[in-house]
Structures are given as C-alpha cells and as structure tokens.
C-alpha cells in the first residue's frame with residue numbers, strides 16, 4: 453500500500469522553525485510507525501531567502517505567501533514567524549481553505565485566540581498551539597484534556613525563560629542585568645524585542661491563554677496586570693535571601709467567587725517552595741484543580757529544540773486526526789463569560805524597602821499609616837544607614853492592593869520619607 457504523506461508549510465525558519473525542521477528530519481524513519489504517515493516539509497516561507505539558502509533546498513524556500521496558500525497539496529500550515537500581522541491573516545486564510553494550523557505564536561493566541569479557534573471549528577480544522585505556552589512543557593493539552601474533569605481554581609508559574617535566566621544569573625553569578633539579557637538573547641530564549649520578556653508581557657500572554665482554557669472564559673492579554681523585572685536590584689535579592697526567599701517573575705491566575713485574577717509580577721517566594729528551585733531558562737507551572745489537587749509541570753520553556761518538540765507533537769496530532777478523520781475535535785472551550793478583576797481588587801503581601809529619616813517616631817508614624825489602611829506589618833528590618841537615613845525593610849500581612857497603594861501614596865508624601873526604593877509582592881512566607 454502506498455505510504456500517506458502529510459505535506460507541511462513552515463511559515464518562518466528562525467529559532468523555532470529551525471528546531472521543527474531538525475526534529476522532523478531526525479524522526480523521518482519513525483513517523484509512519486508513530487502516525488501512520490510520513491511528514492514532509494514542502495515549503496518554507498521567510499522574508500529574506502538568502503539567509504537560509506545554505507540550509508533549505510531552493511525549491512522549498514519562498515518569500516511569497518501565495519506559494520503556500522495557493523498550493524492545495526499542503527495539509528498543515530505551521531506558523532512560527534511571530535507577531536500579529538501577517539500571521540493572523542495567513543492563519544485565517546489557511547483555515548478558510550481547510551488547512552490545519554499549528555502555531556507557537558502566543559502574541560496572536562492571547563489576543564485573537566477565541567476568533568481563530570471559532571474559525572477553525574467552523575471549518576472542522578485543527579488549530580493547535582502547545583508551544584505558545586511554556587515552550588516544550590506540555591501544558592495546553594493537559595489543561596484541555598487530561599485535567600478537563602476538574603474545576604481548576606488556580607494556576608501559578610514561571611512562564612518566561614528569559615527573565616528566569618536573568619534573575620538566576622543575577623542571583624547566582626552576580627551578573628548584571630544587561631549582561632544576563634545579552635546571554636539570554638544569544639541563546640535564542642528572548643523574543644525579537646526583549647521588552648516583551650523583561651516587562652512581563654510575554655508571561656502575560658501565556659497567562660491569558662492558560663486562564664482562558666482553565667477557566668472556560670475568554671481572557672485576553674489586555675486583561676492581565678503586568679509588571680516586569682527591570683527594577684529588581686542586587687540589594688533586594690540579598691534581602692530576599694536573608695528572609696529565606698527567592699525573587700521570581702510569576703504569572704498568577706485565580707478563579708475566585710468575585711471574578712478572575714490574572715497578574716504577572718516579580719514575587720518573593722520561600723526557598724522551600726518548588727518554584728524557587730526552578731532556575732535558568734526552565735519554566736514550571738502549578739495547577740490546582742478540585743479533583744487532581746496540585747499538579748506541577750516543569751521543563752524547558754524556550755529554545756529551538758524544546759519549542760520545536762511541542763510544535764512537532766502538535767503536527768503529529770493533526771496527522772493522527774487526519775488518519776481517523778476527526779480533525780477539529782478539540783476546539784474553543786470558552787463557554788462562560790466571567791468578570792475580570794482589576795489589580796486594586798486583588799490581595800497580596802508586600803515587601804517594601806525604603807529610606808526614612810533616622811530619628812525617633814518615624815517607625816511609629818509609618819506603622820500608623822499602614823494600620824489606617826489595614827496593612828499590618830509582619831516583618832520589620834533596619835540594617836543600614838545611608839547618608840544619615842535609615843534603610844528599612846517591611847513585609848506586610850495580606851492586604852487589598854488598593855488599600856496598600858493608598859498607604860504608600862500617603863506615606864511617601866510625608867517629610868520623613870526620603871525614598872521608597874522598591875516594592876515587591878510576596879507569596880506566603882512560612883508562619884510570619
């Protein structure tokens with residue numbers, strides 16, 4: 453019997469495209485046994501063909517989209533270009549022509565995922581995006597399938613490899629921020645514009661995608677509160693260590709009775725928390741469901757082969773579905789319309805480092821302002837004197853963000869306050 457061949461077009465041949473191409477090559481002999489068909493990359497779309505001429509045969513390489521969309525033999529379009537446009541237009545056109553789509557594009561899925569998944573459903577096509585969240589770590593499929601019997605109430609994770617790499621290098625090797633970012637870029641972890649990584653936008657996009665799936669309601673990137681790591685200093689890292697904590701950029705999504713909370717920010721977590729041990733470019737996602745209890749997913753969240761691994765897994769699923777004529781069986785799962793909470797309506801604990809006039813009564817005045825706003829103090833440290841001012845570190849108990857920020861606003865206008873040097877949210881700190 454003649455061997456079935458599933459024909460693939462790769463849109464993009466950068467870090468991820470290169471990984472996908474290599475894995476398909478490596479697995480060539482295995483594919484018929486694994487998915488009942490061979491996989492063949494027949495077209496590779498890029499902007500600058502000359503850059504790829506030494507790696508990709510000339511007959512496959514194109515810079516003309518019509519060569520892909522006009523080729524009826526192509527079954528699967530794999531979008532690994534990134535960005536919103538022209539990716540969105542190309543994916544829509546592919547789905548409308550009945551082609552299945554695999555994408556790693558979190559920017560697009562976090563903004564237009566709902567629309568694209570509905571379109572895929574209308575055309576009975578697969579639209580799979582495992583690589584869009586936490587790269588090589590299986591998390592989309594577990595949320596959509598393996599954990600589907602749960603009422604998921606919380607997701608918390610380290611979902612940006614670049615920032616985790618930077619924070620690890622700053623903490624463990626004393627590297628400065630710029631040096632660590634350059635290294636992350638050279639290793640292929642960072643986005644084309646690393647602002648998305650360091651300002652928390654990339655993590656925000658991944659969080660929106662996971663929250664939509666887990667809570668069955670549309671959450672877009674615009675709904676997510678984001679704060680990046682650019683203000684984290686070596687000094688805060690030292691204080692964190694002294695308190696038995698690490699500083700990590702966390703994405704936190706909760707399904708509460710009053711609405712959905714979605715936020716990304718640097719967070720102090722105790723060293724004995726499993727997420728504190730997640731270092732370098734590794735990612736990890738904690739999921740809490742009413743049936744499964746806690747589950748944690750850990751692995752490489754970025755890089756050519758780890759991300760390629762997720763993309764190829766999706767391509768193989770499409771090919772398997774083709775064999776059994778059941779493409780499009782798992783589509784959009786947003787059947788609710790839940791409210792999204794503003795950051796001011798969420799609660800947290802806070803670490804504040806500040807410089808106060810070193811004289812009698814300042815600490816009492818500070819405690820008074822905090823108390824008026826329901827922010828009770830759990831830890832107070834006074835270590836250093838800087839130019840006759842006292843450097844004070846405070847960690848509060850859980851308090852509403854709005855009340856805490858009101859306290860900070862009132863407090864910073866007082867004459868005795870020389871500087872609010874940093875504010876970092878704190879995730880549970882032992883018994884204090």
Ligand SMILES: NC(=O)C1=CN([C@@H]2O[C@H](COP(=O)(O)OP(=O)(O)OC[C@H]3O[C@@H](n4cnc5c(N)ncnc54)[C@H](OP(=O)(O)O)[C@@H]3O)[C@@H](O)[C@H]2O)C=CC1
Nearest residue numbers: 464465466467468498499500532533534556557754755759
């Ligand atoms: N890097 C990673 O570790 C991860 C990346 N992702 C996502 O995967 C996607 C790809 O990322 P990555 O591989 O790092 O990106 P790169 O910048 O390394 O590669 C992008 C590729 O797409 C091509 N391309 C870009 N725009 C166009 C266009 N308009 N028309 C044709 N070709 C185009 C580029 O071609 P040319 O060189 O000719 O411009 C290049 O080959 C992004 O959505 C990213 O967010 C997801 C998880 C991890």
Ligand SMILES: N[C@@H](CC=O)C(=O)O
Nearest residue numbers: 612613614641643754
């Ligand atoms: N820039 C991203 C790559 C994968 O999504 C990251 O650093 O995690």
Ligand code: NA
Nearest residue numbers: 582585587589
């Ligand atoms: Na993934």
